[in-house]
Structure formats: structure tokens, C-alpha cells
Amino acid sequence: MGFELTQEYILGHMNYWLFSVLMMTGLYIVVAKGNLVKKIVGLNIFQTSVFMLYISTGKITGGTAPIFPLDMEVDPNVIYSNPLPHVLILTAIVVGISTTALGLALIVRIQEEFNTIEEDEILEIERAIVLAENAIHGDSMGGRA
Amino acid sequence: MLILTAIAVVRMHSLFAVAMLSGVFSLLSALLFVTLDAVDVAFTEAAVGAGISTVLVLGTLALTSRFEKPTKRSPIIPLFVVFVTGAALIYGTLDMPNFGSPDAPAQTHVGPDYLERSVEEIDIPNVVTAILASYRGYDTLGETAVVFTAGIGVLLLISGFSRRRRRDDDDDEESEET
Numbered sequence: 001m002g003f004e005l006t007q008e009y010i011l012g013h014m015n016y017w018l019f020s021v022l023m024m025t026g027l028y029i030v031v032a033k034g035n036l037v038k039k040i041v042g043l044n045i046f047q048t049s050v051f052m053l054y055i056s057t058g059k060i061t062g063g064t065a066p067i068f069p070l071d072m073e074v075d076p077n078v079i080y081s082n083p084l085p086h087v088l089i090l091t092a093i094v095v096g097i098s099t100t101a102l103g104l105a106l107i108v109r110i111q112e113e114f115n116t117i118e119e120d121e122i123l124e125i126e127r128a129i130v131l132a133e134n135a136i137h138g139d140s141m142g143g144r145a
Numbered sequence: 146m147l148i149l150t151a152i153a154v155v156r157m158h159s160l161f162a163v164a165m166l167s168g169v170f171s172l173l174s175a176l177l178f179v180t181l182d183a184v185d186v187a188f189t190e191a192a193v194g195a196g197i198s199t200v201l202v203l204g205t206l207a208l209t210s211r212f213e214k215p216t217k218r219s220p221i222i223p224l225f226v227v228f229v230t231g232a233a234l235i236y237g238t239l240d241m242p243n244f245g246s247p248d249a250p251a252q253t254h255v256g257p258d259y260l261e262r263s264v265e266e267i268d269i270p271n272v273v274t275a276i277l278a279s280y281r282g283y284d285t286l287g288e289t290a291v292v293f294t295a296g297i298g299v300l301l302l303i304s305g306f307s308r309r310r311r312r313d314d315d316d317d318e319e320s321e322e323t
């Protein structure tokens with residue numbers, strides 16, 4: 001491995017590690033929690049930490065926001081941070097909110113259909129439905145399904 | 146701060162508080178974006194993440210339930226999955242360039258190119274706007290297409306198109322039975 005665990009190295013990578021921790025918190029909410037609204041919130045946390053990871057790669061030490069002076073006379077000594085990650089993340093934020101909106105609309109429909117938004121209860125109801133349908137099909141075929 | 150908020154979201158059972166905390170989370174991340182020089186991203190995140198998505202979540206809560214029921218499943222398998230994934234991610238960052246280093250690969254390819262050329266080619270002070278609307282205009286077009294599709298999806302789901310159709314079907318069945 002071509003790296004040493006110096007203080008500079010640790011500080012320079014702390015941002016990636018913190019964002020990874022945040023990302024994993026979001027993933028934990030999505031995987032472990034049964035409530036659908038909470039899953040969506042977890043997904044948002046996951047998503048925002050990905051955004052932070054991207055934006056942090058665009059930062060240059062001593063740099064400033066990539067906006068020129070109004071008279072467009074750019075001082076070559078001023079360091080500007082990389083604008084490309086910002087653009088990509090702007091797009092991603094808007095796409096993220098539209099997926100969130102779609103997910104929440106699905107949750108509202110699930111609530112209307114099953115009268116619950118807990119994953120465990122939905123699975124139980126679906127199991128009951130499948131059993132009932134199997135029983136009906138089994139009867140019509142003259143035996144057990 | 147961000148991590149504390151996220152952990153509070155994990156522990157909280159009142160969904161109302163979860164919605165508010167996700168707004169707080171978005172606002173804190175907007176502050177972080179400002180310190181990382183991404184002011185455009187910061188105000189988009191503050192408006193969209195802390196504003197619109199909180200409103201959407203609250204609207205969903207008004208139509209569904211306020212509280213989360215405790216789950217019966219054990220958290221061991223999800224924790225295992227999360228730790229393995231996190232370890233893999235951190236292993237992947239080990240040979241990344243240091244934070245803020247000016248000679249990182251991300252800083253040496255097209256980024257400075259945009260900064261130099263947008264002065265004469267686009268002549269807009271805000272480079273992010275110049276790239277968003279001009280160099281990567283197709284991305285933005287695709288983005289609007291996604292938003293449009295999502296809008297149609299939400300409208301179809303909420304407006305009860307399928308519900309009405311099912312009710313019609315029920316009526317048909319009833320009339321056949323009688």
C-alpha cells in the first residue's frame with residue numbers, strides 16, 4: 001500500500017470518512033427501519049452525503065466560490081474551486097427531490113390500499129391475500145393448491 | 146452535528162420529529178456546502194431539501210400516520226451489512242487525494258478549462274450557471290425531463306386514476322351478479 005498514516009494524511013481523508021459514516025447511517029435507516037416514510041428520509045440522508053462527498057472533491061484549499069467579479073476582469077492569482085461538481089450536484093438535487101416526491105406519492109397510495117405504512121404489516125396482509133387466492137384457485141381446480 | 150442529527154433520525158419514533166430533523170439535516174448540509182465554496186448548491190439544497198421535501202413529507206404524514214411502530218426484526222443483519230459496506234467504502238477512499246489539494250485529478254482536467262474559457266465564451270460571472278445552462282445544457286434538459294416524468298407519476302398516483310377504474314370494475318361485477 002502506497003500511503004503512510006501521517007497526521008496530514010488522516011486530516012486530508014477525514015472528510016471522506018465522515019461522509020462514509022453519514023452514508024452508512026442513511027443506509028441503516030433504509031435497511032433496518034420498517035416505516036416507509038422513515039425509509040425515504042434515510043434515502044435522503046444517504047443522497048445528501050453523496051452530494052457532500054462530490055462537492056468536497058471540488059474544493060481547493062485557499063479557493064473561493066467560482067464566481068467572477070462583475071466586470072469580468074479575472075485576477076489570475078485568485079484560486080477558484082472546481083465548478084463542475086457543483087453543476088452535477090445541482091442536477092442531482094433536483095432529480096433527488098423528484099424521486100422523493102414519487103416515493104411519497106407511492107406511500108400515500110399504499111396507505112389507501114393497505115391502511116398501513118409499516119413494512120411488516122404490509123407483508124402480512126400480502127401473505128394473507130396470497131393464501132386466500134391460492135385457496136380459491138385450489139378449490140376451482142378440485143384440490144389443494 | 147450532521148452525524149448527530151442523522152443518529153437522532155434513527156432513534157426517533159415520532160415521524161413528525163423525523164421530518165423536522167431531516168429539514169435540520171438539509172440546512173446543516175447547506176451550511177457545509179457554503180464552506181466548501183458551493184454557494185449555488187447550498188441555496189438549492191436549502192430551498193429544495195429543507196423547504197420542499199419537508200413540506201412533502203409533512204403532507205404525506207398528514208395523509209398517513211404520525212408514529213412509527215417498533216419493528217420486530219433484529220437489527221443485527223442490517224448492522225452487519227452497513228459495517229461491511231462502510232468498511233469497503235473507507236477502504237476505497239484510502240488512495241484518494243488529500244482534501245483540498247490543488248493537484249488532485251478532479252482539479253486538473255476539465256475544471257480549470259471551464260474556468261478559463263467561460264470568460265470569453267459565455268461571459269457570465271457565475272461559472273456554475275455558465276456550465277449548467279451552456280456546456281452541459283443537455284444534462285439540464287434531461288433533468289427537466291426527469292422532473293416532468295416524476296410530476297406525471299405523482300399526479301397519476303394521487304389523482305386516483307386506478308382507483309376510479311377499479312370502482313368501475315366492481316360496479317360491472319355487481320351488475321353481472323344481479
